Amino acid sequence: GQQLNQSPQSMFIQEGEDVSMNCTSSSIFNTWLWYKQDPGEGPVLLIALYKAGELTSNGRLTAQFGITRKDSFLNISASIPSDVGIYFCAGRAPGNTPLVFGKGTRLSVIA
Amino acid sequence: DTEVTQTPKHLVMGMTNKKSLKCEQHMGHRAMYWYKQKAKKPPELMFVYSYEKLSINESVPSRFSPECPNSSLLNLHLHALQPEDSALYLCASSQEGGANGNTIYFGEGSWLTVV
Numbered sequence: 001g002q003q004l005n006q007s008p009q010s011m012f013i014q015e016g017e018d019v020s021m022n023c024t025s026s027s028i029f030n031t032w033l034w035y036k037q038d039p040g041e042g043p044v045l046l047i048a049l050y051k052a053g054e055l056t057s058n059g060r061l062t063a064q065f066g067i068t069r070k071d072s073f074l075n076i077s078a079s080i081p082s083d084v085g086i087y088f089c090a091g092r093a094p095g096n097t098p099l100v101f102g103k104g105t106r107l108s109v110i111a
Numbered sequence: 112d113t114e115v116t117q118t119p120k121h122l123v124m125g126m127t128n129k130k131s132l133k134c135e136q137h138m139g140h141r142a143m144y145w146y147k148q149k150a151k152k153p154p155e156l157m158f159v160y161s162y163e164k165l166s167i168n169e170s171v172p173s174r175f176s177p178e179c180p181n182s183s184l185l186n187l188h189l190h191a192l193q194p195e196d197s198a199l200y201l202c203a204s205s206q207e208g209g210a211n212g213n214t215i216y217f218g219e220g221s222w223l224t225v226v
Contacts, residue, residue: 031213042117042201042217043154050213088153092213098167099215101153 006089006102013079014110021105022073023089031092032065032072033099038085046087047074079109114138115218117202123224124192132187132221134202143185144215145177146201154201154217160185161207192225199223 006023013019023032031050035043047058049065049072056063062075072091076083089102115136124130136143142161146154159167160179174196176188185202202218 033214035217040199040220040222042115042199042220045214045216048214086151090215098156098159098169099213103153104151106151 004089004091004100004102006105008105009103010106010108012108012110015079015081017079019076019079019083019107020073021087021089022071023091023102024071025091025100026070027093028069029091030069030094032063033090034061034063034072034074035088035090036085037088037104043088076107079107081109081111083107084109115202115204115216117200117218117221119221120219121222121224123226124189125226126192126194128192129188129190131189132200132202132223134185134187134218135183136202136204136216136218137183138204138216139182139206140204140216141182141207142205142212143179144201144203144205145175145185145187146203146217148199148201148220158187189223192223194225197224 004023033048034046037043047056047063052069053067054065060077086104086106088104090099092099118133145157148154156169157171158177163179174191178186199220201220203215205215206212
C-alpha cells in the first residue's frame with residue numbers, strides 16, 4: 001500500500017528559530033494535509049493543499065504541495081513554546097482512497 | 112474549537128462490559144470516520160461511513176461495532192474488549208465529493224482504558 005515518509009522524526013529547537021519538516025510518498029497524491037496534535041487531544045488541521053505547486057500560509061505556518069505531487073513540506077517561522085507537539089502530514093491518492101498518515105514529527109521548543 | 116464533538120472524553124471499562132463512544136458533527140458533512148490511535152503513533156483508520164452507509168471496514172474485530180443513526184451522529188459500540196484495545200479513539204468527518212471532500216476534521220478523542 002501507499003506509504004508516507006515523514007522527516008525528521010523529532011526536532012529540538014530554540015525559541016525563535018524556524019522549523020522545516022517534510023513528507024514524501026511513493027505515489028502521487030491529490031491532497032496533502034498537515035495536522036498538529038497536542039498530548040491528549042485530537043489532531044487539529046493546520047493547512048490543506050489541493051493543487052500541485054500550491055503554497056499556503058496560516059499565520060507563521062507555510063506549507064507547499066510539491067510539483068511532482070509526491071511530496072509536501074511545512075515550515076514554521078519564529079517558533080514559540082506553544083508550537084510544541086506532534087505534527088502529522090497526511091495525503092490522499094486519486095480515487096476513493098483512505099487518507100494516509102506520516103509517522104509524525106515531534107517538535108520540542110527550548111525557551 | 113473542533114466542530115466534531117466526542118463523548119465521553121475518558122472511559123474505563125472491564126473486559127466483560129458493554130459501552131459506547133459517541134460522536135456528533137454539525138458541519139453538514141456526509142462522511143464520518145472512526146480512527147484508533149496508540150501513543151506516539153499516527154491515527155489508524157477503522158471505519159468509514161458515507162451517506163450513513165458503511166463504506167470501509169479496515170478488518171476491525173467484531174468486538175467493535177459502528178453505527179450511524181443519521182448524518183450527524185456516529186457511535187462505536189464496544190463489547191468484550193481486550194487490554195490491548197486501550198487507545199485514543201478519534202471520530203472525524205469530511206464532505207463528500209470534490210477537493211474539499213478530502214479534508215478530514217477530527218474530534219478531540221475518547222481515551223479508552225480496558226482493565
